[in-house]
Amino acid sequence: MKGKREVIMFSLKRNFKTLLLLILFLAANLLVYTNKMPLYHEEPRRTIIANEMLLRGSYIVPTVCYETYFKKPPLQNWIILFLGKITGKITNFDARLPSVLSFLLTGFFLFFLFDDRKQGFIASLIFLTSYVTLISYANKAEPDILFTSLIFLSYYFWQKSKSLSFFIISSIFMGLAMLTKGISPIFFYPGLVLFYAFKRDNFSKNFLKLVFHFVLSLIFPILWLFLFAEKANLNSLLLVFSNEVSSRMVGSFSFVVLHLITFPLRAFLALFPWSIVFIFIFDKKLTKELKENELFMTSFLIFITSFLIMTVFPGGKGRYFMPAAPFFAITLSFLCPKGYLLKDSIKWFSILFLSAIYFIFSFYVIKHGFVFQGIVLIILGVLLLLFLRFKYYVFDFLVVFSMFLFLFYIHGLYLYRANTKKNYKQIAYRIYTLFPDKRLPVVVDNTLKPEFVSLALNLERITGEFVYSENVIKPNDFYLITSKDKVCKCCKKIFLCNCSSNVPTLYVYHCKKRE
Structure with missing residues (x-):
């Protein structure tokens, strides 16, 4: 009719070609600044461990400034090291590339998890466009997105485990996830156990299958622990691991209450904008109709149990919830309005x-x-x-x-x-050029955090030698970099560096310790 406004609809084609174009588009943009942007937050720590493995030629015991690092297993560092081996040095690009690849790989396998490819497309795009995955961590040199990918791949092959080989592959990915952050079973087994308990069909058989899966997944972590014990103090490692986990479970009453209130909001923001859809279209009736669907129910229970665990534990942060994101995407793909x-x-x-x-x-x-x-x-x-x-x-x-x-x-x-961002590459180079004798070892003050690791990493890149922490000082003649104006009598101040407006003044001392 004349004068009637034409309605133009915008609709994405739900097929593999569209998904592939999106993945290529995301990859191109995620990689634009990966090498240019200075490492920040925990990124320098993840990178310096790989860098020191490269310098030492020893890959079992992680170190930061030659001091044994106990808080994280080393799989992410090994991958960064492998990339650095290709060029002979570890760049920011090498440090961040594992996260980009893990992010895109998870979206790719989500598509193929479903027999209905249109639904797989929806699940993949929900994961690929969630805030915590795409914007917060897709190109960060931190282990969270790799950890998320490995847990999901374990689930993927579990769902496809009609053959023994896929079952073994699933357990291997679970073991690799443990070698990344150690707590991967939290995001896998509780939800599956609940599903088989509710189903009441061959519960004993399925439970034993899960137990066997868990035992198999321990092979690689135990092998690493055995090799670690040959070179360093295993008791210290296990003590730090246990303290790290237990510290997430305790807190003052006010802190616990505050966490119970704020964590759901953090989870909501982490899964934005899809968390909005989940809240407003969640339908109990539809959920009941889907309760016999194993893919939906296992994903839904893994997502919910993970959410409850992270809500109850006061040390849980929004990014700790990231491994639940693929299961959220699977769940929402069944509920998302068509x-x-x-x-x-x-x-x-x-x-x-x-x-x-x-x-x-x-x-x-x-x-x-x-x-x-x-x-x-x-x-x-x-x-x-x-x-x-x-x-x-x-x-x-x-x-x-x-x-x-x-x-x-x-x-x-x-x-x-x-x-x-604080560019410690430039700061490290400026300090290095002012060293009178460039052959002397360098020590960076541990209390200079987070500058301590960033500065040390860039000095190691420049010199090709270790930078030491104060806890492992071995040389008698060395340079000390600190933010303190006064240190011990054995150290003589040689210059100070007002290197940048957003970096504290750095003092450089020449220290000679008495034998």
Whole structure:
């Protein structure tokens, strides 16, 4: 009819080609700043362990500044080391690439978990566009996304374990997950045990199968512990591991209550924007209809039990919940509305709000000299506004919204961080050039945290030699880098470094200890 407005729908094709294009798109953007951006938070610690393995030529005992590191098993460090072996040195790119590959690999295998490929597409995109996976950790040199991937792959082959070989592969992945963070059984066995208990069909057989799976998964972790005991103090390792776990389980009454209140919010933000869908479309009736579906029920129970465990333990953080993300995606793929149209008011508010952020931040980066990146942000903001002309199904809109949020993060906030984070590569080089005798060993003050590890890592990269912590000082003639203005009488101050506006003043001493 004349004058009637044509409705233009936006709908993603649920097929492997679309998923593959999305994975390639994500990979290209995730890798843009991986080498340029300085390592921060815990990233230098994960990297220096691999770097010292490369320097020592010994790979069993993790060390940080030659001091044995007990808090994490070394699988992530081994992978970083393997990548560094190719080029002969460990770069930021090497340190972050395992997380990018793990993230994309999980999305890839989620697609093939389902016989219904359209549903597999939905599950994969939910995982690939969740905040905690895509934006927070997809390209960080931290073990969480690798840990998540290994637990999911263990589950994937468990579901496919019609043959003994797949069952063994599943247990191997579980063992590798233990070699990454150690607590992987929390995200796997409780939910499966509950499912087989509720099902009441061959519970004893399935329970014994799980026990056998767990025993097999211990082979590689026990082998590493055996080799570790040959070279270092195993009791200290086990004590630190147990203290790390127990510290997550205790806290003051007020802290426990606060955690019980705040952790659900953290989990909600971690799984944003899909947590919104889960809350508003969760249907008990539909869940009852799906209770005989093993894929749905095992994933749902793994997700719920993980959530409850992390909520009860006061030391649980939002990122600790990440291994539950693939199971959340599987669960939601059964519940996600297939044909619900998004309300125009939500579409307008969300797109206009995100576009405003694009335009405001673009002027900020242009003002600071990043003209090209600012223009890119403006173009993306205009492109986002063009998407207002479409009507959306809920699922398609959340994917589009997540992609533009991701692009803003990569080409806006990530660019900003790349140019404002403390650049210890430059600081380390400046200090190294001021050493009178570059042959002397270097010690970095342990209390200089988190600067301690970042500075030490970059000095090791420059010198190709170990930097020591104060706990393992062996040489009698060395340089000490600290933030203290006064140290022992055996150390003479040779210079101070006001290296950067966002880094504390660093004092460099020449120390000669008496025999």
